[in-house]
Structure formats: structure tokens, C-alpha cells
Amino acid sequence: xxxxxxxxxxxxxxxxxxxxxxxxxxxxxxxxxxxxxxxxxxxxxxxxxxxxxxxxxxxxxxxxxxxxxxxxxxxxxxxxxxxxxxxxxxxxxxxxxxxxxxxxxxxxxxxxxxxxxxxxxxxxxxxxxxxxxxxxxxxxxxxxxxxxxxxxxxxxxxxxxxxxxxxxxxxxxxxxxxxxxxxxxxxxxxxxxxxxxxxxxxxxxxxxxxxxxxxxxxxxxxxxx
Amino acid sequence: xxxxxxxxxxxxxxxxxxxxxxxxxxxxxxxxxxxxxxxxxxxxxxxxxxxxxxxxxxxxxxxxxxxxxxxxxxxxxxxxxxxxxxxxxxxxxxxxxxxxxxxxxxxxxxxxxxxxxxxxxxxxxxxxxxxxxxxxxxxxxxxxxxxxxxxxxxxxxxxxxxxxxxxxxxxxxxxxxxxxxxxxxxxxxxxxxxxxxxxxxxxxxxxxxxxxxxxxxxxxxxxxx
DNA sequence: GCGCCGCATGAAAATACTACTGGTCGAGGA
DNA sequence: TCCTCGACCAGTAGTATTTTCATGCGGCGC
Numbered sequence: 352x353x354x355x356x357x358x359x360x361x362x363x364x365x366x367x368x369x370x371x372x373x374x375x376x377x378x379x380x381x382x383x384x385x386x387x388x389x390x391x392x393x394x395x396x397x398x399x400x401x402x403x404x405x406x407x408x409x410x411x412x413x414x415x416x417x418x419x420x421x422x423x424x425x426x427x428x429x430x431x432x433x434x435x436x437x438x439x440x441x442x443x444x445x446x447x448x449x450x451x452x453x454x455x456x457x458x459x460x461x462x463x464x465x466x467x468x469x470x471x472x473x474x475x476x477x478x479x480x481x482x483x484x485x486x487x488x489x490x491x492x493x494x495x496x497x498x499x500x501x502x503x504x505x506x507x508x509x510x511x512x513x514x515x516x517x518x519x520x521x522x523x524x525x526x527x528x529x530x531x532x533x534x535x536x537x538x539x540x541x542x543x544x545x546x547x548x549x550x551x552x553x554x555x556x557x558x559x560x561x562x563x564x565x566x567x568x569x570x571x572x573x574x575x576x
Numbered sequence: 577x578x579x580x581x582x583x584x585x586x587x588x589x590x591x592x593x594x595x596x597x598x599x600x601x602x603x604x605x606x607x608x609x610x611x612x613x614x615x616x617x618x619x620x621x622x623x624x625x626x627x628x629x630x631x632x633x634x635x636x637x638x639x640x641x642x643x644x645x646x647x648x649x650x651x652x653x654x655x656x657x658x659x660x661x662x663x664x665x666x667x668x669x670x671x672x673x674x675x676x677x678x679x680x681x682x683x684x685x686x687x688x689x690x691x692x693x694x695x696x697x698x699x700x701x702x703x704x705x706x707x708x709x710x711x712x713x714x715x716x717x718x719x720x721x722x723x724x725x726x727x728x729x730x731x732x733x734x735x736x737x738x739x740x741x742x743x744x745x746x747x748x749x750x751x752x753x754x755x756x757x758x759x760x761x762x763x764x765x766x767x768x769x770x771x772x773x774x775x776x777x778x779x780x781x782x783x784x785x786x787x788x789x790x791x792x793x794x795x796x797x798x799x800x801x
Numbered sequence: 802g803c804g805c806c807g808c809a810t811g812a813a814a815a816t817a818c819t820a821c822t823g824g825t826c827g828a829g830g831a
Numbered sequence: 832t833c834c835t836c837g838a839c840c841a842g843t844a845g846t847a848t849t850t851t852c853a854t855g856c857g858g859c860g861c
Binding site: 458466 | 664673686689706707744792794799800
Binding site: 802810811813814819821829 | 832833834835836837838839840841842843844845846847848849850851852853854855856857858859860861
């Protein structure tokens with residue numbers, strides 16, 4: 352079950368994200384309408400939660416654009432305004448439900464469940480590996496860091512997937528040779544070093560914290576610090 | 577559009593009834609749960625509006641019974657209690673929305689519209705896949721780019737549909753072979769490459785942004801950039 | 802300080818993969 | 832029957848990836 356939250360207030364976004372993740376939902380956050388729209392167009396979600404007051408494109412507008420693309424995804428609007436005119440606007444834009452801030456998370460959860468209930472059976476358990484602001488989607492084989500798409504080659508992706516599946520563990524070169532290169536003899540080569548270097552350039556360069564670490568004499572490990 | 581209201585307080589029932597009738601809805605009233613259930617079983621409704629506190633069978637119970645009969649009709653619960661526990665009970669019983677008394681009729685109307693709209697959407701199969709200025713209509717199996725009709729052969733269309741249904745995901749050749757060509761063995765051929773080439777010529781040539789992208793060693797992906 | 806070991810990295814070389822053209826085959830319509 | 836068109840195949844040119852190679856750096860033991 353995958354949710355897209357479009358919310359520009361970081362504290363609230365993080366609060367909602369944690370709540371849903373604790374309930375086993377997968378949730379992605381966009382911080383403005385533009386970003387929300389492009390995420391929406393690149394992925395498929397089971398529910399959209401849109402704040403009304405957003406930079407660039409507001410929630411109503413975003414909802415209308417989404418409806419123009421794809422009529423069936425449920426949309427829940429969040430707003431600080433408890434006016435009927437506002438609600439009318441929301442529903443006219445194509446929202447399915449409307450929640451007024453401040454709200455208890457339980458209430459949001461209830462309404463989210465009610466909205467997604469119908470599509471629940473179609474819940475393909477999409478697995479995403481996450482570490483800090485890095486995300487690897489096993490299904491679509493795509494990787495992002497800080498919301499930015501990162502293009503990897505087949506080998507690079509395969510290596511990263513293996514490292515992330517073993518997050519926190521020190522992975523030896525022998526192990527990598529077997530699992531990623533599918534060889535069980537020592538080829539006397541430094542391909543792995545080369546690929547680690549590639550991954551560092553693509554993933555870690557210009558970002559904090561660094562995620563790929565060398566453990567001299569043992570191998571490599573991915574962790575947040 | 578036909579609504580069943582189950583409400584034991586005559587004044588409120590009449591108020592709601594008039595409101596919906598003014599909006600062009602057809603509305604029937606039951607004054608207790610028993611009567612509501614039997615009306616529900618005798619007719620078909622587009623929406624149920626249930627008060628929680630009812631004689632004989634309360635709203636939660638009624639909702640549960642209705643769900644046992646027919647999982648699809650939208651249910652909106654009305655209650656005097658604004659507690660989370662109560663809302664939880666309502667949603668658990670299978671309600672789709674929840675409104676706390678007192679409420680403005682406009683609010684009820686909005687929510688009723690939202691709930692019935694979803695059903696209307698689900699049945700109206702007017703589904704269109706869109707990406708940038710490309711449109712694929714699943715129903716009529718027609719494709720346009722920048723408003724211009726594009727004629728595709730059966731295989732070309734089928735391939736494009738599969739790619740668009742997986743927008744943003746990297747789709748492997750194996751997957752395409754299975755889903756579009758319906759083969760589950762490797763044919764050792766390059767038909768897919770050839771068809772991708774055809775689609776590129778028909779869809780992307782002379783347009784921006786390019787939508788069909790190659791991910792060497794992994795497959796193809798449709799995205800806007 | 803010196804040499805060695807392990808690792809990082811840039812670039813060249815080898816290899817694998819993909820795009821596209823042009824052609825064959827076969828089914829269906831005229 | 833012949834023609835047309837879509838589906839598929841093969842070969843080649845072109846590209847991107849993968850691997851190797853050479854070099855440099857930093858730590859460590861002697």
C-alpha cells in the first residue's frame with residue numbers, strides 16, 4: 352500500500368510519514384505541488400494526501416491535474432480552514448475526503464483506510480529499501496537520493512541492491528563476487544573496487560551522510576554514519 | 577441517484593430528506609434499523625446514510641449487516657459523538673465516511689457526493705493513460721500525441737499499453753516477452769528491439785520530451801525525462 | 802625514512818548490448 | 832491469384848557498459 356503525501360511543512364510531513372510507516376504503509380513525501388505532480392506521474396500510488404496550501408501548485412490545483420491524468424486514485428485533502436466554501440472547492444476539484452487541521456493521526460489513518468479499502472486486494476507488496484534519504488525500489492529497479500532520480504547501470508544497481516539488502520553488515524569481496532558477479536573463483540581483479548567507486552560518485556558525492564564505507568581488510572558496509 | 581437514510585429523529589430526517597430532494601436526489605427514510613435493513617434488502621441504493629443511535633439495530637450493527645450482504649454500497653455514518661473510539665468502530669463496521677452532529681447540510685451533501693462519485697468513476701471505464709502530451713485511451717485503444725492521432729498496429733499498441741501501465745518502472749525484456757508476446761521461453765530474437773524502434777519513430781520522433789528510454793542491461797522505461 | 806599492502810580512481814581496452822535497415826513469411830482482402 | 836500489410840528475423844553499425852591497467856595515496860611495520 353503506497354501513499355503519496357504532498358505537504359510543505361516538514362514537521363507535519365515527518366509526523367505523518369512515521370505514523371503511516373509504523374502501520375506498514377509505504378509513504379513518499381513531496382514538498383511542493385510541482386514535485387508532487389511529477390512523483391505522481393512517475394509512480395503509482397494507492398492514495399494521495401494533499402495539503403491545500405502548497406508552494407507552486409496548490410492542493411486544489413494539484414488534485415484537478417491528477418484527476419485529469421487518472422480518475423481513480425483516492426485523494427484526501429488536508430487544510431487549516433474549516434469553511435464550507437473551502438470544502439466545496441476541495442470536493443469540486445475531485446477530492447474524496449477532507450480533513451481539517453489540527454487532526455489526530457488516528458483520524459487520518461481511519462480515513463485513509465476507508466479510502467483505500469476498496470483497492471486493498473490489489474495490494475502488491477512493493478518493497479522499497481531505504482537508508483537516510485536514499486531509496487531503492489526493488490520492483491521498478493529505480494534509485495533516488497533526496498528525491499532525485501539516480502541512473503545506475505545493471506551492475507551498479509545489482510551491487511547496490513546487494514549492499515542494501517545487507518545494510519549494516521560488512522560484506523566481503525568474496526561474497527560480492529559470488530552474489531553480484533556470480534563467480535565462485537577468484538578472478539584476481541579489482542572490478543569491485545571500481546564499481547564501489549562508481550556508486551560513491553553517483554550516490555554519496557555531494558550528499559550527507561555518506562552511506563558507503565570501507566572496512567579495510569574485510570570489505571564494505573552501508574550505514575548512515 | 578438513490579439514497580437510503582436511516583434516522584429515528586423525525587425532524588432531522590425530514591430536514592435531510594428535503595435537502596437531498598432539492599438537489600435532485602431520490603431519498604427514502606427508515607426510522608429504525610430493522611426497517612432500514614429490510615428496505616435495503618428490497619431495493620438498491622447508491623448511498624446509505626445511517627444514524628448510529630437507532631432503535632432495535634444500531635448503526636454500527638446495521639452497517640455490518642449491510643456489508644455482509646453487499647460490500648460495495650457506500651455508507652456514511654452520522655453520530656452525536658465526536659470520539660475517536662466511536663469513529664474507529666464506525667470504520668471497522670465498514671463505513672466509508674463519518675459525520676459528527678451537528679453538521680451543516682452542505683457538508684453532508686459534499687460528502688455524499690464524494691462517496692457516490694467514486695462509484696460512478698469506478699463504473700465509468702473512461703480510463704486514459706497520459707504522459708506529457710501523449711494519451712492512450714484504454715477503451716478505444718487509440719493513441720494521440722500533441723492532439724495528433726497516431727496509428728499503431730496491434731503489437732505496437734499492446735507494447736505501448738504495457739509500458740504505460742508500468743510508467744516509471746524499468747520493464748525487462750523477459751517481462752515484455754511474457755506480457756505482450758505471451759511467451760514464457762526465450763525466443764532468441766530481437767522483436768522487442770524492433771518494436772521499440774517502431775514506437776520511437778511513431779511517438780517520439782519530432783517530439784519533446786522523449787518518453788521511451790533504454791536502460792542498458794535492464795530493459796526499457798517510460799518517463800518524461 | 803622506506804617499502805609494502807590495501808584501496809581509490811581515471812582512462813584505455815575489451816566486451817556486451819542495442820538500434821535500425823532491409824528483407825522473408827504468411828494471413829487476409831480484393 | 833495477387834497484393835498488402837503486419838509480424839518477425841538477420842546482419843551490421845553504433846553505443847554503453849564492463850573490465851583491465853596504471854598510478855597515486857595513506858597507513859603500518861621495520
